[in-house]
Amino acid sequence: MGIEERKKREKEERRDLILGTAKRLFFDEGFQAVPVERIAREAELAKGSIYLHFRGKEEIYTEILLRDIDAFYQEIASLVSADASAESRLVRLAHVYAALFLRDRELFRILMNFQLYPDRLNLPEDLHRRLIVSMKKNIDVVEKIFEQGVQAGEFNAGPDPFYCRNAFWGMLNGIISHYLYAAPEEKRGDLIRATLDAGLDVFLKGMR
DSSP, X not given: OOHHHHHXXXXXXXXXXXXXXXHHHHHHHOSTTOOHHHHHHHTTOOHHHHHHHOSSHHHHHHHHHXXXXXXXXXXXXXXXXXXXXXXXXXXXXXXXHHHHHHHOHHHHHHXXXXXXXXXXXXXXXXXXXXXXHHHHHHHHHHHHHHHHHHHTTSSOSSSOXXXXXXXXXXXXXXXXXXXXXXXXXXXXXXXXXXXXHHHHHHHHHHHO
16 A cells, blocks of 8 residues: 555544544534534544544534435435335335434434524535535435326325425424434334324325
8 A cells, every 4th residue: 555545544534533523422412512622532633633634613513414414315315216106115215214313313403403503503615515415315305206106196296296395304304303302212213103104194195
């Protein structure tokens, strides 16, 4: 391995270390409660090392979001071309989405805060744009499946797929937020999944 290749690998490993440490701290204590100094100390790095890789805590936060949003997209992108009914694909997508946040509650808080208060982060334009593009890719999968359901005669052609996808997305986030922080941990997953199934049943019956 050449010197440049080794340096590149070491840089990537240090960046991954920072992101992994920050994500754990944000999960345990919340984004606002964790300063850059704490991330550096937990990662056993100098504070200055953090700024060699990121412009600040907000950029770290954004990169965590981008990684997880993109990982979710990789899980659901194939649903657009899957050989299954639109209804079953939407149910699958909903459960994958819920599982993402059952694994990491703080990620849901971060994502909702960004959607509700995008200006609070004061992100550079390039990062803000990357987040919007990544989030839109996921929502577009939902809209495409609704379109396919209409084209196949599975769903009625009345509602615009754009509004259907927004209503569907709102239902998912509403159910998750209702239980993710308030429900006892031992019941949280079961309550979210059961309520999702009930909501999906009502929603999708209305689409037929």
